Amino acid sequence: MAKKRLGQDGLSLVELLAALVIASLLIVLISSVLTSTLKFNNGTQDTIHLRQESNKIITQIRNSHQNNGEICYQNLLDNGDISMKLTLDHINIGKYSCLQAVSTNDLAVMFTLSNESDKDYTLSTVVEGRERTPISIAIPDKKEDGDFVDMLDLHDVFVYGSNLFISGSSPLNSATNGSGSVVINNLNKKNLEFVGDNRISVQKIYIDKLGNEVVFKSSTHLGEAKKTELVTINGNVILNNGGAKIYGDTIYINGDVTFTDSSVIEGKKIIINGNVVFKNWSAEMKANEIYISGVVRNETSNTKNIVGTLKDYKNLKKDQIPEHPSISIPTFREDSWYSKNGYETRTNGNLSNDIRIYSPGNFKLDNWQPNKKNVVIISKGDIELNNFGGSELTGILFAPQGKVTFVGQAFKGIVITRDGFSTGSNPSITYMNIREFIKENDPVPFQ
Structure with a gap:
């Protein structure tokens, strides 16, 4: 009997193996396509979800910015499955940190959201600040203030010049418990540097260094709490010493302010027509009302450098900006005028009480002097009083073309000088006050 062949009644072993291989390949291919499709759909859903979360976050940031509110990390995320890396104004904001928004300033925003599947979504944008109107200092009309002596009397001017250098820890006070003004001009076109541990405790302080800088290199206190009503500064302010402080009921700075150390600006109202940069954790600007026209940048992780209520700068009215006194330096009388009006013409020599001196050049005194009262020195150059030792001088030192130097125990009076x-x-x-030395009917030694 003939044998039956496998190929006649079914699949051969080779054909069966081939079929299994093809089926396996088809299963793998279909599984790969399904897996890829599922991953793509999940990735798309993750992206859509993260984008929706980012839209919520940027909306909250815009609302806080518009209302001058705090932007806090913990208030922006309501989904525990998402983490965020947040940067505002190029400052990293941690989980428990906040940034005080200022509606008039542009706000740079960048954040990256990540979910549990390690899917990321990054948004980078700028929230534009509302338009602001620049405001400049209002200068009073000269005609309203009269002549130079009346001006000094009206504004209680104590020191008038381009510079103020008081050595050591000398206090600068008022004989009438808080009145008096310090007026610093910019006739020398140079920076004003505070380098002593001084306390300048007068009622009003006016500094005009527009185009230059006012630099605190020491622990000078410019103004005193509960005594100084007004501080106005034209020019950029740089606080380079941790002990430096600016106090005043109202403080107006027409320029940028940079805190490089733990300095303090404190008052009831602070107005900054410029940018503010904090480079030190402990630096502080503190007031009931704070107006800043420019950008506030914090280069530390501390977002609490500003203490008080930030208000919209553009809402300030012109009459809310402090006035800077319009005082121009006077000129000399004719040389003959001084001899006719009781002035001694000389460039050196000892002093006496009630003496009047006119110097056509520098006036220099190196001899020791006992206490002297009611002295007036008018000089076309510098005035140097180098050896008063433990003695006191009261009077007027007038050097509108030079500088004034005093070395002694105490000085009471007025200083008028170009170079400080x-x-x-x-x-x-x-x-x-100048009227302590020049009465209403006295001849005035300048015009």
């Missing part, structure tokens, strides 16, 4: 007032030996400095 400097001291040695750590004296006490006290303001006295």
